Amino acid sequence: MALWTLFGLTSGKATTPWPAGGSDGQDGVLGMPRYNPEACREGCGECAAVCPTHAIEARHNGLFVDYGRCVVCQLCTEACPTGAMEPSNDWALGVRDRDDLVWSNDARRSAAAQPSGRGAFHRSLHIRHVDAGSCNGCESELQGLNNPFYNLHRFGIFFTPSPRFADLLLVTGPVTHPMLEPLKAAYAGMPEPRWVMAVGTCAVSGGIPGGGYACGTGLEGVLPVDLYLPGCPPNPAAIIEALLMFLDRTPQRLRRGHVVG
Amino acid sequence: MNGAQLRSVAAETLAGDAQKLRDAGGRIRFAYAWSPNSDEVEVRYLLALPNRRDFQMWTLKGDRGVPSLARIWPSLGWYEREMTDLYRVRFTDHPEPYPLVLRQGSSTQVNGYDFAERSASSGKAHLPAIDATDVQQLPFGPIRADVLESAEFTFFYVGEHIIHYQPSLFFKHRGMEKRFEGCRTDQAVIVAERVSGVGTVAHALAYCEAVERAAGCEAPVRARALRVLLAELERLYNHLHYLGHLCHTTTLKVGEAQGKLLEERAKQLNARLTGSRFLRSILVPGGLRRDLAPGTWLGEALEGLRVEFVAYVERLEASESHLDRLITTGPLSRRVAFDEGTTGPVERASGLDRDLRRDHPYAHYAELPLVVPILTEGDAYARERIRIAEVEAAFALCQRVLLLLEPGEVRAECAPGPLSEGLGWAEGPRGALFYAVHVGGDGRLARVKIKSPSFSNWRAFPFTVHESNMMDYAINEASFGLTVAGCDR
Numbered sequence: 078m079a080l081w082t083l084f085g086l087t088s089g090k091a092t093t094p095w096p097a098g099g100s101d102g103q104d105g106v107l108g109m110p111r112y113n114p115e116a117c118r119e120g121c122g123e124c125a126a127v128c129p130t131h132a133i134e135a136r137h138n139g140l141f142v143d144y145g146r147c148v149v150c151q152l153c154t155e156a157c158p159t160g161a162m163e164p165s166n167d168w169a170l171g172v173r174d175r176d177d178l179v180w181s182n183d184a185r186r187s188a189a190a191q192p193s194g195r196g197a198f199h200r201s202l203h204i205r206h207v208d209a210g211s212c213n214g215c216e217s218e219l220q221g222l223n224n225p226f227y228n229l230h231r232f233g234i235f236f237t238p239s240p241r242f243a244d245l246l247l248v249t250g251p252v253t254h255p256m257l258e259p260l261k262a263a264y265a266g267m268p269e270p271r272w273v274m275a276v277g278t279c280a281v282s283g284g285i286p287g288g289g290y291a292c293g294t295g296l297e298g299v300l301p302v303d304l305y306l307p308g309c310p311p312n313p314a315a316i317i318e319a320l321l322m323f324l325d326r327t328p329q330r331l332r333r334g335h336v337v338g
Numbered sequence: 339m340n341g342a343q344l345r346s347v348a349a350e351t352l353a354g355d356a357q358k359l360r361d362a363g364g365r366i367r368f369a370y371a372w373s374p375n376s377d378e379v380e381v382r383y384l385l386a387l388p389n390r391r392d393f394q395m396w397t398l399k400g401d402r403g404v405p406s407l408a409r410i411w412p413s414l415g416w417y418e419r420e421m422t423d424l425y426r427v428r429f430t431d432h433p434e435p436y437p438l439v440l441r442q443g444s445s446t447q448v449n450g451y452d453f454a455e456r457s458a459s460s461g462k463a464h465l466p467a468i469d470a471t472d473v474q475q476l477p478f479g480p481i482r483a484d485v486l487e488s489a490e491f492t493f494f495y496v497g498e499h500i501i502h503y504q505p506s507l508f509f510k511h512r513g514m515e516k517r518f519e520g521c522r523t524d525q526a527v528i529v530a531e532r533v534s535g536v537g538t539v540a541h542a543l544a545y546c547e548a549v550e551r552a553a554g555c556e557a558p559v560r561a562r563a564l565r566v567l568l569a570e571l572e573r574l575y576n577h578l579h580y581l582g583h584l585c586h587t588t589t590l591k592v593g594e595a596q597g598k599l600l601e602e603r604a605k606q607l608n609a610r611l612t613g614s615r616f617l618r619s620i621l622v623p624g625g626l627r628r629d630l631a632p633g634t635w636l637g638e639a640l641e642g643l644r645v646e647f648v649a650y651v652e653r654l655e656a657s658e659s660h661l662d663r664l665i666t667t668g669p670l671s672r673r674v675a676f677d678e679g680t681t682g683p684v685e686r687a688s689g690l691d692r693d694l695r696r697d698h699p700y701a702h703y704a705e706l707p708l709v710v711p712i713l714t715e716g717d718a719y720a721r722e723r724i725r726i727a728e729v730e731a732a733f734a735l736c737q738r739v740l741l742l743l744e745p746g747e748v749r750a751e752c753a754p755g756p757l758s759e760g761l762g763w764a765e766g767p768r769g770a771l772f773y774a775v776h777v778g779g780d781g782r783l784a785r786v787k788i789k790s791p792s793f794s795n796w797r798a799f800p801f802t803v804h805e806s807n808m809m810d811y812a813i814n815e816a817s818f819g820l821t822v823a824g825c826d827r
Contacts, residue, residue: 080653080656080657081590081591081592081593081653081657082592084592084596084653085592085595088596091595091599102602102606103606103609104606104609104610105609105610105611105612105613106609106613106614106615107613107614107619127525129521129525129528129529148528148532149614149618149619150528150531150618150619151613151619151627152525152528155627164613206485207481207488208481208486208487208488208510208822209488210488210509210510210511210512210826211487211510211535211823212532212533212534212535212823213487213534213535213536213821213822213823213824214532214535214536214538214616215535216485216486216487216535217535217536217579217616218615219485220485220579220598221598221601221602221605223598224582224595224598224599224601224602225595225596225598225599225602226599226602227602236484236485238483238484250510250512251512253509253510253511253512254441254444254446255441255444255480255508255509255511256480256488256509256510259480259481259488259509260481263481284532285514285517285528285529285532286512286513286514286517286532289512289513289514289516289517290446290447290448290513290516291440291446291511291512291513291516292512292513309532309618310535310616312609312615
């Protein structure tokens with residue numbers, strides 16, 4: 078055992094100081110496409126034609142862009158002839174209001190600084206994770222949260238085995254039929270106040286498997302969602318940033334489809 | 339089918355043929371059903387013959403009863419039950435004639451019928467009737483402690499001793515095969531990448547190879563070499579995670595932290611190379627969607643990671659508390675491994691010398707030196723050592739590819755014609771993966787069958803849990819390195 082202790086001591090600190098400076102560890106990670114309507118050519122619709130999840134639809138008054146349905150496949154950025162759908166590093170897309178994931182001309186700054194009333198949980202949040210049919214990509218990144226690089230515990234955020242100790246139900250996957258009842262039972266087992274977070278595009282809107290014979294289209298209409306984080310899968314830094322935003326420790330970066338700040 | 343030679347077989351002689359194949363040392367790798375037209379169902383069995391690089395495929399009309407082969411090839415039991423669920427194929431004399439991927443009574447509309455009303459099988463796998471007063475029954479799941487995938491397990495135990503163990507899977511069945519249908523062949527790779535997140539490259543690669551065979555095209559040499567690089571990078575981060583998780587179960591805390599830190603570094607390299615920590619959005623039928631520029635930085639970074647890995651393994655091998663928990667834990671015999679169709683590092687730890695990369699080369703593997711480690715002990719320690727050896731081999735393969743990489747095209751034209759068929763395969767981090775692809779008359783996908791490694795390995799796993807003890811369970815499960823998403827699809 079001594080050799081591990083010695084190794085641990087001599088290796089120094091592996092944890093990033095991020096978000097207080099330092100690297101977030103996501104160099105080169107491609108996020109969701111950035112929509113530049115001024116570059117968009119009327120009547121083109123190439124991006125909408127290739128989008129596998131209808132995150133982009135060509136409508137008579139322009140494109141309808143819903144980041145809540147985006148699976149980050151980059152097909153639209155390859156299909157777009159004019160750069161209106163541009164590859165970006167926008168991955169920190171946690172929002173409290175589902176409408177903030179939908180691109181809108183009217184970039185109103187909605188409810189920017191309203192306190193959430195979660196002050197008591199500011200530095201102590203307990204999470205129960207439920208896999209409602211994910212591809213295991215989201216789980217892989219959630220498991221990564223506790224690796225030494227991200228070290229989620231330093232924020233006072235913990236995963237807990239029982240829903241009875243949990244403040245936040247973190248759900249991944251499109252909600253397969255057999256997982257619907259266990260998911261509701263886990264929510265019912267949580268004490269008030271309780272919140273729900275949809276992690277990954279599947280949980281937000283169904284993603285690729287959504288709407289098939291075996292599953293639903295995410296948490297919409299299943300549980301009241303307080304925090305949405307699309308991504309396929311969202312990386313650990315994105316998950317941390319969304320959780321901190323939820324606890325009023327960092328501002329929300331996406332408003333009505335526009336990345337601010 | 340391009341990639342496998344088709345042969346029509348008769349229901350009457352099927353069992354005899356299967357027995358003959360078994361006696362000759364051959365193997366049925368998987369079976370699936372599809373509908374060539376709206377009122378016909380055909381059953382297909384994929385065969386691997388000893389010392390043959392090509393595959394064979396038996397075809398059989400599935401409209402009338404088909405004799406079950408589950409008593410000759412136990413691994414086929416689940417494939418047959420899935421065909422009954424989704425295509426209403428009736429198998430006679432099946433040892434477990436219950437629904438598998440769908441739940442009894444679920445009103446699922448699949449392939450034009452309502453499962454609740456017209457399912458071809460009923461009931462559920464029964465638990466053994468053990469009514470001794472000191473035997474306790476523990477149902478566990480489908481939501482399990484920690485951040486884990488959903489699955490339900492039932493333990494019968496006395497004190498620490500597990501008498502019988504029965505997993506109940508398919509809570510996560512998403513119907514992914516059906517999601518391919520109607521898609522364009524080039525775009526459906528997005529679906530393949532999302533069948534099993536930590537097997538993104540293996541799934542995309544097997545899918546692309548299947549479509550390429552259907553189209554009769556080949557990816558350019560640079561694309562094939564880069565595919566090997568991507569596949570081995572996927573093996574790296576998976577096996578590093580595996581080692582960290584295994585240390586978690588043996589409560590070797592610093593070992594866990596270090597394994598998971600190395601995994602994180604590997605994922606960060608993935609992102610720097612491709613823009614995706616899971617190496618998504620790169621592969622496409624015909625080659626790659628865009629060229630990659632590994633330059634010299636990737637080789638240097640991988641060498642740095644390798645040096646740390648070697649030191650990590652030395653410390654693991656010197657940690658008696660860790661080794662004591664692994665040695666003799668969860669032994670899987672060669673016989674059970676073979677019968678249940680076990681694959682990947684798990685079979686290679688039980689003395690089965692098979693690896694698709696060597697036995698049926700694809701991508702650029704035929705041009706590369708490949709070490710396939712084999713052990714015979716079949717315990718958790720052997721499974722760990724196989725993966726350690728595979729990590730070392732993966733580092734060597736990556737460096738070799740980087741050394742040999744020549745500039746060139748990365749994408750060829752690939753448009754499979756109407757009604758073409760192709761078989762693709764890949765040896766993923768968890769073992770053999772197959773895609774059988776059928777293109778419809780409109781040039782879009784009509785049927786895609788996915789044979790995932792965990793579908794086979796979950797069948798073998800319970801054999802190592804019966805008559806074991808509770809303290810070893812988590813270690814044993816971690817040593818198998820199973821995914822639920824890949825199995826359930």
